[in-house]
Amino acid sequence: MNIIVCLKQILDPLIPVRDFRIDPELRAAVQGSASLVTNIFCENALETALQLRERAGGKITVLAFGAPSAEDSLRKALAMKADDAVLVVNDGNVHPDPMAVARVLAAAIRKIGAFDLVMLGRESGDWGAGQTGGLLAEELGVASVSFVDAIEVADGESHLKLHLKRQTDTGWERVAAPTPLVVTVTNDEHNVPRIPKTRDVMMSYRQPLAKWTLDELGIDAAAVRAGGDYYRVVDLSIPVRETKCELVSGDSLEDKVSDLAARILQVTRAM
Amino acid sequence: MSDVVVFLFSSSGPDRATEGALGAARNLADSLGGRVHAVLVGASNEALMRASAAVADAVLIADDPALAEYQPEACLAALVQISRMISPRAILLGNDAYSQELAPRLAHRLGGSATGDAVELAVDDGRIRARRPVYGGKAVAVIELLQSPAVVWLRARAFAPAEARDPSGATVTRLAVDVASAGGPRIIERAVEDAGESRLEDARVIVSGGRGLGGPEPFRDLGEVASLIGGQLAASRAACDAGWAPPSWQVGQTGKKVAPGLYLAVAIHGASQHLAGISDAKVIAAINIDPDAPIFKHCSFGIVEDYRKVIPLLRTQLAAQKK
Numbered sequence: 331m332n333i334i335v336c337l338k339q340i341l342d343p344l345i346p347v348r349d350f351r352i353d354p355e356l357r358a359a360v361q362g363s364a365s366l367v368t369n370i371f372c373e374n375a376l377e378t379a380l381q382l383r384e385r386a387g388g389k390i391t392v393l394a395f396g397a398p399s400a401e402d403s404l405r406k407a408l409a410m411k412a413d414d415a416v417l418v419v420n421d422g423n424v425h426p427d428p429m430a431v432a433r434v435l436a437a438a439i440r441k442i443g444a445f446d447l448v449m450l451g452r453e454s455g456d457w458g459a460g461q462t463g464g465l466l467a468e469e470l471g472v473a474s475v476s477f478v479d480a481i482e483v484a485d486g487e488s489h490l491k492l493h494l495k496r497q498t499d500t501g502w503e504r505v506a507a508p509t510p511l512v513v514t515v516t517n518d519e520h521n522v523p524r525i526p527k528t529r530d531v532m533m534s535y536r537q538p539l540a541k542w543t544l545d546e547l548g549i550d551a552a553a554v555r556a557g558g559d560y561y562r563v564v565d566l567s568i569p570v571r572e573t574k575c576e577l578v579s580g581d582s583l584e585d586k587v588s589d590l591a592a593r594i595l596q597v598t599r600a601m
Numbered sequence: 602m603s604d605v606v607v608f609l610f611s612s613s614g615p616d617r618a619t620e621g622a623l624g625a626a627r628n629l630a631d632s633l634g635g636r637v638h639a640v641l642v643g644a645s646n647e648a649l650m651r652a653s654a655a656v657a658d659a660v661l662i663a664d665d666p667a668l669a670e671y672q673p674e675a676c677l678a679a680l681v682q683i684s685r686m687i688s689p690r691a692i693l694l695g696n697d698a699y700s701q702e703l704a705p706r707l708a709h710r711l712g713g714s715a716t717g718d719a720v721e722l723a724v725d726d727g728r729i730r731a732r733r734p735v736y737g738g739k740a741v742a743v744i745e746l747l748q749s750p751a752v753v754w755l756r757a758r759a760f761a762p763a764e765a766r767d768p769s770g771a772t773v774t775r776l777a778v779d780v781a782s783a784g785g786p787r788i789i790e791r792a793v794e795d796a797g798e799s800r801l802e803d804a805r806v807i808v809s810g811g812r813g814l815g816g817p818e819p820f821r822d823l824g825e826v827a828s829l830i831g832g833q834l835a836a837s838r839a840a841c842d843a844g845w846a847p848p849s850w851q852v853g854q855t856g857k858k859v860a861p862g863l864y865l866a867v868a869i870h871g872a873s874q875h876l877a878g879i880s881d882a883k884v885i886a887a888i889n890i891d892p893d894a895p896i897f898k899h900c901s902f903g904i905v906e907d908y909r910k911v912i913p914l915l916r917t918q919l920a921a922q923k924k
């Protein structure tokens with residue numbers, strides 16, 4: 331099984347709201363004191379891939395398109411025991427739209443070579459477009475399945491080699507799928523990303539890591555640097571939401587909970 | 602063309618989501634000076650057809666047996682064929698998992714541009730713009746779609762229903778599609794997790810538990826509180842990731858977007874990604890041991906206390922005060 335996992339490095343999405351700032355001119359978040367992390371769903375995808383490799387064997391290549399700092403995300407993935415890493419360096423300073431990203435990833439994947447499975451996070455914790463997987467599948471001309479949380483290799487000779495479990499609005503589905511295939515991965519109790527060992531983190535810095543430029547990929551690099559021609563962010567703002575929370579009153583815990591119950595019933599009775 | 606197509610899966614609705622999607626389509630078509638084509642995909646659904654006819658100019662029924670149960674490749678092929686027949690300026694879908702799965706691929710095949718989770722649509726000098734939460738709900742962006750058609754999946758419940766008109770004004774047509782050759786992945790098993798009486802999206806009261814519960818058992822106690830007030834259970838991502846609650850209970854940016862009359866958050870911190878799923882709740886209440894938990898900045902009332910002390914008392918109090 332040849333697996334390619336795409337990873338995106340983003341500003342830590344868990345920083346508190348009070349520390350979150352934007353640059354209205356650039357229409358993007360300001361890094362400030364936030365650190366850079368791998369998008370959690372990309373790590374869920376890598377974890378799912380690692381578990382698949384434990385059962386079915388094969389090779390995992392991690393691929394990132396991003397600023398030079400995205401090397402850190404790839405090193406961490408190597409420490410989690412991905413086999414190979416490729417960074418396509420984005421030397422532009424506009425956040426590329428999902429189609430531009432899909433085109434870059436598709437070109438890089440063609441350069442990497444034959445694959446059975448490309449895995450991505452369902453969406454990123456920054457812009458959360460939720461499109462890169464679907465667009466990439468179309469660029470590569472293969473089918474895709476979204477919201478996958480587990481993958482098995484099916485027994486038997488069927489061309490539907492993979493059995494995927496994926497989440498729906500009301501539960502889950504099992505999907506039989508051929509390779510090559512693109513899947514987007516969502517979180518589940520079984521694909522919480524493993525924490526790499528300190529020793530493996532240190533080792534990862536000695537492993538080879540390929541760095542490719544946009545110009546090497548035979549795509550319209552200038553268009554990518556300009557952000558793409560799929561969509562444009564024309565405004566970005568921070569919504570002001572203020573609610574005043576009234577803490578329940580009372581001298582004893584009993585009194586407080588009594589007040590809480592009364593308030594709850596006041597709301598439900600008015601419905 | 603300036604027409605708008607809205608794809609509705611006939612397995613659901615009519616409900617607030619299909620009403621919102623139809624309302625959004627009506628408004629957008631009126632701004633563009635075009636017509637609304639409501640396309641019902643899947644097994645026939647009389648009630649949804651009538652609701653669509655009261656808003657759309659044309660109702661198209663795509664009830665090919667191959668579409669009765671969702672299969673991604675067949676459904677995508679059908680949506681592409683139907684879109685090409687109509688050549689709309691914009692295509693709207695809901696926020697369900699299937700629509701999210703299809704929309705980007707549909708846009709790609711039609712040479713259009715997509716965006717999703719839209720809470721507002723606007724036409725500016727002929728260009729279609731969608732407002733959507735980004736950065737885990739910490740910011741809101743306006744996205745301008747550069748290619749046509751614009752494909753947008755909507756947070757449908759955020760859109761006002763259209764005023765119903767005389768349904769006999771709409772044409773109703775059955776559409777033949779050719780999806781026999783669509784190979785690829787096949788759904789071979791479907792499972793529905795018990796979510797309670799209605800879908801979380803439609804629940805009037807929700808009692809939701811977070812990582813602070815410390816384990817799966819407390820959800821049973823929350824269930825008892827919920828049943829006393831006609832509520833359903835939900836959870837934060839952390840509680841789902843821990844395996845204490847099924848993934849379909851997850852509320853938030855990447856879970857259910859809910860709009861209950863009351864959302865009671867128990868041992869939930871109030872991360873922006875969680876709040877992104879409850880912004881349409883009318884009243885939010887919280888039980889949290891930490892007075893600085895951000896949930897308290899977003900709720901109407903709450904109690905700073907260990908939930909383990911509060912829940913048993915709350916159960917008794919609710920039962921007593923209900924009388």
Ligand SMILES: Cc1cc2nc3c(=O)[nH]c(=O)nc-3n(C[C@H](O)[C@H](O)[C@H](O)COP(=O)(O)OP(=O)(O)OC[C@H]3O[C@@H](n4cnc5c(N)ncnc54)[C@H](O)[C@@H]3O)c2cc1C
Nearest residue numbers: 455811812813837838839853854855856868870890891908
């Ligand atoms: C891309 C992305 C998407 C995400 N999508 C979602 C999503 O859809 N939904 C979602 O929920 N999260 C989502 N998250 C995760 C989110 O950022 C938070 O990590 C998560 O919501 C935290 O869950 P929690 O509040 O239950 O846990 P914690 O943050 O651990 O908070 C636990 C809370 O319980 C309280 N507590 C502890 N013990 C007690 C006690 N005995 N009594 C009372 N209170 C107690 C604590 O004070 C604390 O406030 C997403 C994150 C990312 C990066």
